[in-house]
Amino acid sequence: xxxxxxxxxxxxxxxxxxxxxxxxxxxxxxxxxxxxxxxxxxxxxxxxxxxxxxxxxxxxxxxxxxxxxxxxxxxxxxxxxxxxxxxxxxxxxxxxxxxxxxxxxxxxxxxxxxxxxxxxxxxxxxxxxxxxxxxxxxxxxxxxxxxxxx
Numbered sequence: 001x002x003x004x005x006x007x008x009x010x011x012x013x014x015x016x017x018x019x020x021x022x023x024x025x026x027x028x029x030x031x032x033x034x035x036x037x038x039x040x041x042x043x044x045x046x047x048x049x050x051x052x053x054x055x056x057x058x059x060x061x062x063x064x065x066x067x068x069x070x071x072x073x074x075x076x077x078x079x080x081x082x083x084x085x086x087x088x089x090x091x092x093x094x095x096x097x098x099x100x101x102x103x104x105x106x107x108x109x110x111x112x113x114x115x116x117x118x119x120x121x122x123x124x125x126x127x128x129x130x131x132x133x134x135x136x137x138x139x140x141x142x143x144x145x146x147x148x149x150x
Contacts, residue, residue: 001088001094001131002093002094002128003085003094003128004093004096004125005096005106005120005126006096006098006124006125007097007098007100007103007121007122007123007124007125008022008122009022009027009057009061010023010025010026010029010123011122017052018053020052020053020054022054022057026054026057027057027061030057030058030060030061030123030147032147033061034062035150036145037095038062045093045094046092046094047059047063047067048066048069048072048095048097049066049072049097050069050072050097050099051068055097055098056068058123059095059097062095071084072098072102073099075099076098076102077105078115081096081098081103084096087130088130088139095125100119100120101117104117104119105118107120107128110128111128111139111141120144121146123147124145127141127142127144128141128142
């Protein structure tokens with residue numbers, strides 16, 4: 001399984017958290033990361049977004065085909081995200097477009113075995129893979145990429 005944790009790009013300020021759109025900088029961040037991802041993704045992959053507009057706008061830079069899942073909305077637990085993607089037993093490649101601090105906690109849980117306050121920057125992604133080899137699970141960080149490095 002490949003799990004890609006993609007934090008939404010920079011968003012406008014606002015009192016309605018779920019309605020906040022990407023800024024022009026956020027749109028550029030999302031497009032740069034989407035272009036980078038397109039060249040590396042397998043033919044088939046799934047994208048899951050929260051109900052937040054900024055999450056959906058970020059995903060839309062890559063594809064119009066995504067599933068909205070309220071269980072990964074801002075403030076979700078790392079366990080909710082892992083359940084939504086069936087980690088580590090799910091199949092294929094799943095991209096979760098979500099929020100901090102949840103995504104950082106997901107990354108620390110799958111890579112270090114406990115939730116911690118790791119930070120994934122706006123617009124950045126962490127690509128984590130899992131496979132079983134000789135009945136032993138192997139988890140690896142394939143890449144951590146920020147849009148300002150592209």
